[in-house]
Amino acid sequence: MLPGSPVIALRRIGARIGDTPILRDLDLEVGPGEVIGLHGGNGSGKTTLLRLIATLLPPVSGGGTVLGADLRTPARMTIRSRIGLVGHEPGLYPDLTLGENIEFAARVAGKSPERVAEVLDMVGLGRSRHRRALQCSHGMQRRGEFARLLLTEPDLLLLDEAHAGLDPQAADLVSGLVKAVRNRNGAAVLVSHDPSRIGDLVDRSVVLDGGSLHDDPGPPS
Amino acid sequence: MLPGSPVIALRRIGARIGDTPILRDLDLEVGPGEVIGLHGGNGSGKTTLLRLIATLLPPVSGGGTVLGADLRTPARMTIRSRIGLVGHEPGLYPDLTLGENIEFAARVAGKSPERVAEVLDMVGLGRSRHRRALQCSHGMQRRGEFARLLLTEPDLLLLDEAHAGLDPQAADLVSGLVKAVRNRNGAAVLVSHDPSRIGDLVDRSVVLDGGSLHDDPGPPS
Amino acid sequence: MSTFWSHASAVARKDLRAELRTGEVLFVIVPFGAVALLLTPLAVGVDTPLLERIGPGMYWMVVLLFGVLVALRQSSLDGRPQRDMQALLGVDPAARFTGQAAATGLLLLVFALVLGPVAAALYDPSPSGWGWLAALIPLVVTGLALLGTLAGAITGGLGARNSLVPLLVVPLAVPLLLAATQSLEGLRRGEGILGWLLLLVAMDLGLAVIGVLSARPLQETSR
Amino acid sequence: MSTFWSHASAVARKDLRAELRTGEVLFVIVPFGAVALLLTPLAVGVDTPLLERIGPGMYWMVVLLFGVLVALRQSSLDGRPQRDMQALLGVDPAARFTGQAAATGLLLLVFALVLGPVAAALYDPSPSGWGWLAALIPLVVTGLALLGTLAGAITGGLGARNSLVPLLVVPLAVPLLLAATQSLEGLRRGEGILGWLLLLVAMDLGLAVIGVLSARPLQETSR
Amino acid sequence: MTNTRWIEVAAVGTLLTALGAALFVPPEQTQGDLARMLFVHVPSIWLAYVAFVVTLIGSVAYLRTRKRRWDHLAGASAEVGVLFTGAAIAMGMIWAKPTWSVWWTWDARLVLTAVMFFVYLGYLALRRAIIDPEVRARRAAIFGILGIVQIPLIHFSVVWWRTLHQPASIVRPDLDLQMDSPFVAAMWMAVVAFTVVYIALVVRRMDLARLEADLDEWLATEQTELAESGITAPRLEEVHDHG
Numbered sequence A, B: 001m002l003p004g005s006p007v008i009a010l011r012r013i014g015a016r017i018g019d020t021p022i023l024r025d026l027d028l029e030v031g032p033g034e035v036i037g038l039h040g041g042n043g044s045g046k047t048t049l050l051r052l053i054a055t056l057l058p059p060v061s062g063g064g065t066v067l068g069a070d071l072r073t074p075a076r077m078t079i080r081s082r083i084g085l086v087g088h089e090p091g092l093y094p095d096l097t098l099g100e101n102i103e104f105a106a107r108v109a110g111k112s113p114e115r116v117a118e119v120l121d122m123v124g125l126g127r128s129r130h131r132r133a134l135q136c137s138h139g140m141q142r143r144g145e146f147a148r149l150l151l152t153e154p155d156l157l158l159l160d161e162a163h164a165g166l167d168p169q170a171a172d173l174v175s176g177l178v179k180a181v182r183n184r185n186g187a188a189v190l191v192s193h194d195p196s197r198i199g200d201l202v203d204r205s206v207v208l209d210g211g212s213l214h215d216d217p218g219p220p221s
Numbered sequence C, D: 001m002s003t004f005w006s007h008a009s010a011v012a013r014k015d016l017r018a019e020l021r022t023g024e025v026l027f028v029i030v031p032f033g034a035v036a037l038l039l040t041p042l043a044v045g046v047d048t049p050l051l052e053r054i055g056p057g058m059y060w061m062v063v064l065l066f067g068v069l070v071a072l073r074q075s076s077l078d079g080r081p082q083r084d085m086q087a088l089l090g091v092d093p094a095a096r097f098t099g100q101a102a103a104t105g106l107l108l109l110v111f112a113l114v115l116g117p118v119a120a121a122l123y124d125p126s127p128s129g130w131g132w133l134a135a136l137i138p139l140v141v142t143g144l145a146l147l148g149t150l151a152g153a154i155t156g157g158l159g160a161r162n163s164l165v166p167l168l169v170v171p172l173a174v175p176l177l178l179a180a181t182q183s184l185e186g187l188r189r190g191e192g193i194l195g196w197l198l199l200l201v202a203m204d205l206g207l208a209v210i211g212v213l214s215a216r217p218l219q220e221t222s223r
Numbered sequence E: 001m002t003n004t005r006w007i008e009v010a011a012v013g014t015l016l017t018a019l020g021a022a023l024f025v026p027p028e029q030t031q032g033d034l035a036r037m038l039f040v041h042v043p044s045i046w047l048a049y050v051a052f053v054v055t056l057i058g059s060v061a062y063l064r065t066r067k068r069r070w071d072h073l074a075g076a077s078a079e080v081g082v083l084f085t086g087a088a089i090a091m092g093m094i095w096a097k098p099t100w101s102v103w104w105t106w107d108a109r110l111v112l113t114a115v116m117f118f119v120y121l122g123y124l125a126l127r128r129a130i131i132d133p134e135v136r137a138r139r140a141a142i143f144g145i146l147g148i149v150q151i152p153l154i155h156f157s158v159v160w161w162r163t164l165h166q167p168a169s170i171v172r173p174d175l176d177l178q179m180d181s182p183f184v185a186a187m188w189m190a191v192v193a194f195t196v197v198y199i200a201l202v203v204r205r206m207d208l209a210r211l212e213a214d215l216d217e218w219l220a221t222e223q224t225e226l227a228e229s230g231i232t233a234p235r236l237e238e239v240h241d242h243g
C-alpha cells in the first residue's frame, strides 16, 4: 500500500448472495486515517458490504482494492490478517474458554501469549478468562471479540453495530479502538442505526439505500 | 389475576445457572399498566432475570408470582402463553420462511391465519413473507419476532435490548408494542444499555447490580 | 383435547416442512443408506448365499442407524431460542412430543420404504408374507421414532447431543431390531410372527406413554 | 513454512481441546461403536464361522461410519462467524486443513485402537501379522481423516452438511475399505499385503495433496 | 460427613474373609481352580442387578419428592452397578477363553448383560453431559426409568430369539457346575462381601455427591462471588495508550 493511497476503494461494485442481488454500482473510497459511519435501513445490505470489504464475499461486478489488494484476485487473501471485523454473531468457539479463544488468535497471529491476559484485562474480562464462551453473557462475548481486535491490531476496522450489547463502560472500548486505528493511519467503517451514538467518532457518514451509497442527508428534521 | 394485583412480584429471589449464582435476594414489583426499564452492566444478569420472569428458569430460593401464577409450582406453565419475550438470539426456524414461522405461532396460539399477513405488513416485512429466516438480515429477523408479538398480544412484554439491530423506522414498533401492552393493563420490562433510548417509554428504571435491583441513580454527571 | 391435536399437528407440520425444504432425508440420508447397504457386501466379501442370509439384518441395521440420524436432525431443529419461543407460545409439551414423533415416524417410514426395494435388489432375500410386512414396518418405525424423539427430548440443548442420542437409543432399540429381523426370518420359514408383532405393539405403547408423561417434567428443566 | 506448521498446530490444538472438553469421542462415540459391533450379529443371525468371516468387515464398517461421525463433529465446530474469524486471522487455509485432519486422525486412531480389541474379542477372528496391523490401521485412519476433513470443507456452511458429509465420504472410502478388509483377509491366509499398503499410501498422499491444494479455492468460495 | 468409617472396615474385613474362603475350598471337579472365578463373577452380577433396581427406586423417589438425596443415590448406584457389570463381563470373558476357547458367544444371558451395561453407560454419559444439578437429576431420572422399563423387553426378546434359534455354533454355554457344600458356603460369603462393598462404595459416592452439592450451595450464599464479579470495567487508559 502506497502511503496516502486509499485504504478502501470500491468502484461500481455489485454483489449477490446466491441469486439475490444485494449491492449494485456501489462506489466507496476511504482514505488512511479516515473513519466513516455507515447507515441504512434493515436489509439494505450493510452487513453484506462489510463482508465484501473484508474480502469474504467476492464482488460479481465492478472492482476495487482494500489495503492495496485487488478484491478480484487471490492477492486479497494476503491482507486478510490486517482486517478486523466484528459482526452480528460472535466468532468465538463456544466450548473453549475466553482465554483459549484469544490464545488461538495469539498463536495464529504470532503474538506473545502474555498479551492474552493483557487484552482480556483491557476489556474487563481478566477474571473471566477461564469461563467458556458459551457461559458468557451476550455483552461479554462481544467484549471478547474486542479483546481479539486489541490483540491483532488491524489496520482496517469493520464494526457491525459496534455498540450493540455493550454497557456504557464497555462502549468506550469502541472509541478507544477507533482512535488507535486512526493513529495507525488505518481506516474504520462503523455500522450503526443510531447516528448520534457514533457521531463523535466518524469523519463522515454514508447511507446505503437501493444497493448503493449516498451521502448522509443528516438527521431528519 | 385479581384486578390491581401486581403483574410481577418477586421476593428475595435467588437464581443460578448450573453452579454459578447469578441473582441473589432480588425484589421486584411491577403493577398493571406499568412499564419499567432494566439497566445494568454486561453480565450482571439482566437476561437471566428476564428468563426467570418468563418462567423459563425456576428460582432456587425466594419466591414470587408472575401474572398471578406462583413461579415455584407447575401453575407457572399455564400463564406462559400470555408472556412475550424477545431475547438476544431470534427464536425463528431458519429453514422456514418468515410467513411459515408466524403461521406456526398463529396455529398454536389459535389466531386466524389471515392475521399473519397483517402483522408481517405491520412490521414492514409483507414483501419478505416467502423468504427463509436464514436469508433475512439481522434486523429483519428481529422484526419477525415483533410480528409474532403483534400476533399473540401478550400481557407481559419482556424485551432484551429492544432496539438493538432495528433501524429508526422499526424502532417505532417498540413504542407501539409497549403502548398497546400498557393499554391492555399489562406490564413490560425493557432492558437497555442506553437509558436515553427508552426514557420516554418507561415509568421508572431499576439497575441490576450485585445480583439484586436498585433504583436508577439517574444519568451520571 | 382439541388444542392438544392442533398443537401436535402444528408441530409435525413445521418439522416436516423444514425437512422437505432442505430435502435432507430424501436426497441425502436415503442415498447414504443405500450406499451403506451397497458397501457391506464389499466389506464382508461377496458371496451370494451369505448375502441372502445377512441381507435382512443389514437392512434393519441401516434403518436403525439412520433412523437415529433422522431423529437427531429433527431434534436439532430446536435450539434454545426456539425452545423458549415454543414454551412461551404455550405449546403443550405432550403435544409437542407427539407432533415431533409423528413427523420423525413419517420420515422414517419413507426411508424404510425406499430402502426396502434397494435391499431386496442387492441381497435378493426373496421375502414372502407381504401382508405381514405391511404391519411390521410401521410398528418398527413407530418404535424407533418414539425412542429417538424421547432421547432427543432428554438430551435437548446439550452440546454432546449429537453423539449422546445414538448411544442412548441403540441399546434400547434391541427389541425392535430383534423383532424386525426375526419376523423376516420367521416369514421366510413360513412361521407366524404374531408374537413379535405383539412385542412391538407393547413396546410402542410403553414408549408413547413414557414420552407423553415425561414431556412436561422434561420441558420444565429446559434451561 | 514455519507459519504453516504453527497455524496447523494451533488449529489441531483448538479442535482437540474442544473435543476433550466435552469428552465425546472417548465416552460416547466409542461405546456407541462397541454397541454397534455387539448388535450386528444379533441382526444378521449368529453363527460363529460366519462371524469369523464377516468380523473384520464389520469392524472396518463401524470404523468408517463412526469416523464419519467424528469428522462431522470436527467440521461442525466452525460455523460461519468462526470461519470468517479464522479467515481474517490469516490462518493459512492449507494449514487449517492439515490441522483439522491431524486432529480428526488422532481421534479416529484412538477410536480404532479401542474398538480393535472389542471386535477381536467379539468375533474372534484370530488375526495374525500384528506388525502389519500397526502399519495398516494408521494408514486407513489417515485416509479417512483426510477424506472426512475434505468433505467437511467442501460442504462447510451448507445447511444440509450433517447428512451431506456422509454421502460424500462413504463412497469415496470404498478403496480404503477394500484395502483394509482385503489386507486382513490376506494376513489370515498368510499372504503378503504390501500391495494393499502401497495402495493406501498412494491414496493418503493423493488425498493430502488434493486437500492442501484445494484448501485455498474452497475457502475463497465459503460465503 | 457422618462417621461411617466402619463401613470401609466391614468391607475390607468381609472381603478378606471371603477371599480366604475362596482360596481355601477344594478345586471344583470339572473346572478345577478356574471355578474360583465364580466367587467374583456371580456376586458381582447379582449386585449389579441390585444396583440398577436401586437406581430405579432413586429415580422414582426423586421425581416424587424432588429431594436431591434420591438423585445422588440413583447416580451412585448406577456407577457402582456399571463397575460391577463390567467386572462380571471381564471375568466371564477371561473365563470363557480357556473353557469355551472363545472370548464371547451370543448366548442370551451374555447379550443381555452386555446390553444392560451399555444402557447404564449411556445413563452415566448423560449425567456427565449435564452441568446443572436440577436438570441432571430430572432428565437422568426419566432415562433411568425408561432404561429399567426396557430391560424386561430386551430380556424377553433376547431369550425368545435364542430359543427360536438353537445356536448352530460349536460352543454351547453350559453353566451348570457341580457345587458341593463348602463351595456353596464360600459363594455365600462372597455374596455377603460384595454386598458390603457395594454399600460402602455407594455410601462413599453419595458422600462425595453431597459434598459437591454443598459446595454449590455454599457458592450460592453471601460469602461467594456472583457470576457478575468476573466482569470489570474496561481499563481504558491502556486502550488509549495503546493507540
Ligand code: HEM
Binding pocket: E038, E041, E042, E045, E088, E089, E091, E092, E093, E095, E096, E097, E099, E100, E103, E104, E105, E109, E110, E113, E114, E174, E175, E176, E177
Ligand atoms: C463371557 C462373558 C460372561 C458373561 C457376560 C456372563 C454373564 C453371567 C450372568 C449375567 C450370570 C447371572 C445369571 C443369573 O443369575 O441369572 C452368570 C452366572 C453364571 N456364570 Fe456367567 N457369564 C460369562 C461367562 C461365563 C463362563 C465362561 C462361565 C463358566 C464356564 C460362567 C459361569 C457362570 C455360572 C456358573 C453362573 C452362576 C450359575 C447360574 O446362574 O447359572 N459364566 N453369568
Ligand SMILES: Nc1ncnc2c1ncn2[C@@H]1O[C@H](COP(=O)(O)OP(=O)(O)OP(=O)(O)O)[C@@H](O)[C@H]1O
Binding pocket: A017, A018, A020, A022, A040, A041, A042, A043, A044, A045, A046, A047, A048, A049, B134, B135, B136, B137, B138, B139, B140, B165
Ligand atoms: N443467505 C442469504 N440469501 C439470500 N439473501 C440474503 C441472505 N442473507 C441476506 N440476504 C438479503 O440480503 C439483504 C442484505 O442483508 P444484510 O444482512 O447485508 O442487511 P443489513 O443492512 O446488514 O441489515 P440489518 O440492518 O438488518 O443488519 C437483505 O435483504 C437480506 O434479505
Ligand SMILES: Nc1ncnc2c1ncn2[C@@H]1O[C@H](COP(=O)(O)OP(=O)(O)OP(=O)(O)O)[C@@H](O)[C@H]1O
Binding pocket: A134, A135, A136, A137, A138, A139, A140, A165, A167, B017, B018, B020, B022, B040, B041, B042, B043, B044, B045, B046, B047, B048, B049, E227, E228, E230
Ligand atoms: N450457561 C451459563 N453457565 C454459567 N454461567 C452463565 C451461563 N450463562 C450466563 N452465565 C453468567 O451469568 C451472568 C449473567 O448473564 P446474563 O446473560 O444474564 O447477563 P446480562 O446482564 O444479560 O448481560 P449482557 O448485558 O452482556 O447481555 C454472567 O456473568 C454470565 O457469565
Ligand SMILES: [Mg+2]
Binding pocket: A046, A047, A048, A088, A160, B137, B138, B139
Ligand atoms: Mg446487518
Ligand SMILES: [Mg+2]
Binding pocket: A137, A138, A139, B046, B047, B048, B088, B160
Ligand atoms: Mg443479556
